[in-house]
Amino acid sequence: MEIESNYRNTCQKFWRDIKKSDPTEITAVRTVSYNSDTRQFIVLFFNEEYVVDSDQEIIRRRRDGYVPEVLATIIILNYLANARPFRGSDVNWVSIKELPGGMIFYSAFHKTVISVLIESFGHQSSRLMEVSHVLDGKPGPFGDASVILRAFPEIPLCVVIWEGDEEVNPNATILYDFSIGQILDTGISIDLGVYLAEELKKLAQGQFGKYIT
Template sequence: MDTNYRIAYNKGWQDVKQKDPVQIAAQMAVTYLPDTQQFIVPFLNQNYLLDLKQETIACQADGKTPEIEAAILLLHYLSFFQSKAEVTNKWVSLKEIPHGGSLFYPAFHKTAIHDLITAFGQQPQLLHKCAPILGGQAATFGDASAIFQVFPKIPLCVIIWEGDEEIAANATLLFDPSITYLLHIESVIGLGGYLAKRLVRLAVPQKASYIQA
């Protein structure tokens, strides 16, 4: 494991253990099992079991350990919240999120947004094939869009606009403003980037099947 990831992972466990697990469960809409000291956390259409005693994280369905980025995001979701923020049902760009969103947006666009454009910009319908695998529900924005309940209290929205000979393809990834109170700005960026990466990864075999057809 990369040293920076290891540091963030270990600190994530420390931060979770400093909070009352019952309060975490109540405020973040997850399940806490006091007898086993475990949390059950829904994340991108899967439930994950976080064991406080063993400091382990595993997918409840198959027992597999999540990618390190996902593991850190799970820990941050349980530990960072500052208030009982509720979803506003509004959408904002990373540029509109306080504490550095506008500063980090160019780098976010260069990676996450650019990759979404590359994967889906010429075939927006692919988004509607990939999104349900991660729990995404089709929305009515752009040429293709989907809303993902990434965590119980954190929805994200991906929108694709198809390109042609005259207009370049485009994409965006939007957040509910309440995320400001639930995750540190670096975790906000990490969450958006992780969702984009998972979608792009799912798009590759779908594109191949289109070409073969």
């Protein structure tokens, strides 16, 4: 309950920040559009368009009206509320430990991200590419299998799997572009990893018809 309350308070803060901002300032530094008639933003999140209505304080997926869970909501809101000029450059992949303040989140990251990916793909890394096409994943250059996805147009993520066998334990991670620190709070970057790991797990469960513990 305390976690849910913290999430609600975080959402409320981000909604307030968005309402205080000039929409043109947000669209100038984020790859989003704004409809001045409906007073709504359109945000691309993992290859899906979401309508962000700050008057009603609600987010809906454009194609079917689905309201995303609180974790996705917080990530999308932080992306808009934190809007400031972005200094883009070539992708510089880093681990969570290399993000500002990332070390303090590593234990939780291992439990909620790395462990989930290992359970889902650690012994069949080929599954990763098979399921990630739903999120418009592209092959990556790391590990036994890796895939690059776009959380937002400015935010690439790379999921990496090292497959295990009888002698070697499997491993996994999510790599971030170092520039994510210009766009999301570090804690929200962790939430983004948690969200992606869970989405990939759900896809793997659905495709392969069994529950992955």
